Amino acid sequence: MLRRQLVTGLLVTACLLVLLCGVFPLAVWGVGQLAFNHQANGSLVKVHGKTVGSSLIGQSFTDNAGNALPQFFQPRPSAAGKGYDAGASAGSNLGPSNPNLIGNNLDDPQNNPYRTPSDPYCVPVGADGGYQKNPDGTYACNPNTVPERSIAYRQLNGLAAGSPVPVDAVTASGSGLDPDISVANALDQAGRVAQARHLPPAQVVDLIHRRIDHRAWGVLGEDTVNVVDLNIALDRLGDA
Amino acid sequence: MTTAGWVELAILIAALAVTTPLLGAYMAKVYDPTLGRPRGDRVFSAIERPIYRICRIDPESEQRWSTYALSLLAFSLVSVLILYAQLRLQGHLLLNPDRYKGIEPKLSFNTAVSFLTNTNWQAYGDGVMSQLSQMTGLAFHNFVSAAAGAAVAVAFIRGLIRRTAGTLGNFWVDLIRTCVRILLPLAFVAAIVLMSQGVIDNFHGARPVTTVAGQTQTIPGGPLASQEAIKEGGQNGGGFFGTNSAHPFENPNGVSNLVEIWLMLAIPFAFTYTFGKMARNQKQGWVVFATMFALWLGMLLVIAPLEARGSPLLTIGGADQRTTSLQAGGNMEGKETRFGPVGCGYFAASTTSTSDGAVNCQHDSLTPIGGGTALVNMMYGEISPGGTGSGLFGMLIFALLAVFIAGLMVGRTPEFLGKKIQGPEMKLVVLYLLLPAILILGFAGAAMLVHSALNSRLNTGPHGLSEIVYAYTEAFNNNGSAFGGLTANTAWYDTTLGIVMLAGRFLPMIAVLAIGGSLGRKKVVPATAGTFPTATPLFGGLLFGVVIIVVGLTYFPVVALGPAVEHLAGHFGL
Structure with a gap:
């Protein structure tokens, strides 16, 4: 009984493989190469x-x-x-309240021990006890937080300090x-x-x-x- | 939410309203020839006949529920072993232009099980799967796992509607007919539409180019469009690329995004019409449809506006999240500019309420309640509208529970479609409903105690709990979407998630077939004044309530500790 079922399973798998994974994808590929050549090959x-x-x-x-x-x-x-x-x-997969995305001490930046003059929400780079520092003695901040990216974006584009930055410019995409x-x-x-x-x-x-x-x-x-x-x-x- | 966003939603709903009866009626004829000859019968018969002959299947013969289940298991065993072998050996096989090596045992096991069970959880990322593995390994299961779900649903419907019958149909015939007559034509048309929008389909290896700014970049290739179409159409959701439908080659623009969302929802919703048609009780089908639809739309209208409103924590950092004519705004972390937060919200709600699990934005980075809504969508048990077939039988199990509860209230033996629902069926129904709670909460709880399991989290605190609970929830419900921050390719997760996927797929299916077999043997009792009518809005409301209460009571504590705590602690507002 079981043996017969397994044999049937094997035969059905073989038949469907030919149809669904041979004929079907090759037909789609053929249509794509003929009708949508530019798109099918990557919109180069x-x-x-x-x-x-x-x-x-x-x-x-x-x-x-x-x-x-x-x-x-x-x-x-x-x-x-x-x-x-x-x-x-x-994607970054950082959660909505992960400091590596949003920065440190959003509620109370005055008490962020790693704050720098430019970034009160600084998240220091490195491991506990051995955080990296800049030449001027301030902590080196993780450049990928939203506060740091906002600062860098304003600097690059000559925008006023504190001005809001388009959200897509400071967040990583899904892909x-x-x-x-x-x-x-x-x-x-x-x-x-x-x-x-x-x-x-x-x-x-x-x-x-x-x-x-x-x-x-x-x-x-x-x-x-x-x-x-x-x-x-x-x-x-x-x-x- | 913008006007454009509302119009997009209206188009989607209109498309579903049109295709549900059209597709549903066609599918009913495919499964029940007494309803009339389905379209294209001559062509499809010509494809099926040689398959039956080679496999020595008599398409007229029928199976008892136990044989039907045995065929399902035998087919699954054979096909999963073939996939496992193929993944291990891909380095020595054809169509491997980028020379990827064979995949190590634990990832091969996890991936083979994941595609067998229609979960399509991706513990793998880019640069792992050869084109042959994609096209003949993963895509094969995209078809047949969906078809197996449909087969079980159809067998269950037969049990509900047949009178004193010993058999539920023939698994092999249902499987083959679903593939040949429903999935294949749908996937073919969808693949061509998707290609026209920019989804790639070629056999190139990765091609190096020198970019505009003079750097090097390698543009990947592969037979993607054919796989993308069935990935969405069969509610599989396993991406060709690591980032799935967020990847521009999988989902290049707003049109492809809408097509993919529709594809996920089309067959599961149509199955309610198929059910009504086969039961000769179209109103009953619409009641099930309406309940599924209300759950889907309600959850969608939580996620999309929340993501569009954005996160106050990003505003503090300097981000402007307002929706204006110049930007979509919102919580854009993990989202693509071309979809915006609304396109992500529609997709996320649909992919978690079906068993699809493709993602067009990173669910780990959704707002706390947005991500929590995706999680709860799966906790419903993939019934709104769920996977191919599995959504329908999942909702019908809840319907049996609903008539049972109604029966208790008035002190009558409950009936559904004229069949008495008695002890043996209710025991299986309760088993069906307890299994997810035991396995999801049990394994997530165990992970909390295992050091290496906790180390896999990317995010800590309540969000870390959500990551782990999400993983087991998607695995049991064969969804496959992820809070992707969790490093899942470890011995602990590859193994435990593999076990949960297998249990979450086959134990409920066997229970459903057993219930179907038991109901099929029963007589139909004529409706009297004392019969609780189930083809009414009142019953739809009761069904809706039963789903919310059962799922709410089961998972409220863990949802409160994860998404709800994160929401409240992060000042995300009301």
Whole structure:
């Protein structure tokens, strides 16, 4: 009885494998290669004939030391590898009240023993008893907390201390590969990018508005700006 | 919540309202030929006939409940061993352009069990699975685990509606028909729609490119669209990539996001119509539908607005979370810009109320009550609308409990669809309802005492408790979503979660088949003035109440200690 069932199970597995894992995926692959070749192969983008990435996969725009390049729009923080590692997609998975996300002593920053003049919510780097310090004697703060990211964002873009920062600019995405930023985030970066490229700010702002990916059918998803496409368009402005 | 968000929800509900009767009626004909010839019968018969011949299955023969269960177990055993072997040996097999090695034993065990049981919990991340393992290993179980759930549900319905019958149908026939006539056509159409939006489908290895800023990046490849379609359509949820449907290649934009949410919900909701049609009692089907729908929508309307409102703890750090015309705002940690907090909320509510478990945002980073709502959604037992088939039989078990409680109140033997519900059935119903409490709370409690299990937490405090409870809840209910901060690929979690997944899948199924077998043998008693009518809104309300009370009483303490404490301690407001 059991033996007959097992044999039937084996035969059914074999038949369904051929149909569901052979015929079906090959048929889908065939349709994709014929009808949606660009999408099925990764929505790759080319510049001067060379593939520079995929418009769906975000990229880092930093120098070798990891500093943001001011002439490029900056994507969101990324938890994928060292940042935008497309072979290691990942979110931070930090919980909503984890100090490594939100900072230390939010209720009572005066009593945060690690506070620095710029960051009252500083979370020190290193292990208990051996926290790293800066040359000026202050604690070195975990750069990936929202307070630290806000400070860095304001500094990079010449915003006033304490001014609110678009939330997408200081939080890591779910995939670590988010190619998009919000329109607000792009506009806040426009002045700095224009300055670094010696372009009139109005021209950069105008470019952003032309590159907004609006919600599909006016309602699905959110309005976004694709950083990879936007930076390529910026480079093209310079070429022209 | 924006106007666009509300309109998106309205489109989703409208789509479900249209597809539930259409798909449900078609499925009813697939399972019950006396209802008429299903569409495409000639084509599908031509595919099925050779399979029956090769496997020596007589499609006309029927099985008693015990044989039906034995076939289910035999098929599961054979197919899980094949998957395990394939994962261990993938380094020596074809279609492995990135040269991934064979997978170590404990991760292979956990992954094989996870896909067998329709859980699709991912203890693995990127850079582990070869394309062959994805396409012929994981995707195979995406189909057949969904089909096995559907088969058990259909056998249970037959038990409810047949009179003095000894058999419940034929497992092999139900399995094959579900794959060939329902899942395959749905997945084919969905895969093409998803590809048109940017989901990849190729056989490239990872390709290195020099980026715009002159760095190197490797763009992954793989036969993804075909797998993505059945991953959502069969409520499996195991991602091709570690970050699942948050990954832009799995879910590239707002359109694909809506399609994927609909795919998760379509078959489970349609099953209520199939049930009504097969029972020749469409009103009964709609009552079950309405109860599931109310649970799903209610929970969705908790998560999405909470995520859109954001976290006061991010505001202190300097983040502007307001929703304006220039940004979606909200709690964006772990979320994608293209979906925003609302798209994440809809997806999270749907993936945890079905047994899908795909994620388009990191559930670990949801607001405390947002994440807690996802957790409670699974604690309902995947019945709103649940997995393929498993959602329906889960809700019908609650329906049996509801008529039993109503019967106790008036002092009559409870009946459902004319069948007397008596001692043997109620014992199995209680077993069905106690199992999750014992296994989830038992193993989560045990993990609290094991040092290495506690070390796996990324977050501490009440959120750390939530991480562990979430893991066992998703495992028992075969959901597969995660509070991903938990490092799950350890000996403790790979093993215990594997055991919980197996128990959570097969013990309830066997109980359900046994109840079906027992009910099938009974006579139908004619309805009298004293019969409690079950195809009424009143019964829907009672059913809703029974679900809330049973689940609430079971899990309130642990939910209070995890999400509720975190919410109150973090000043998240009312």
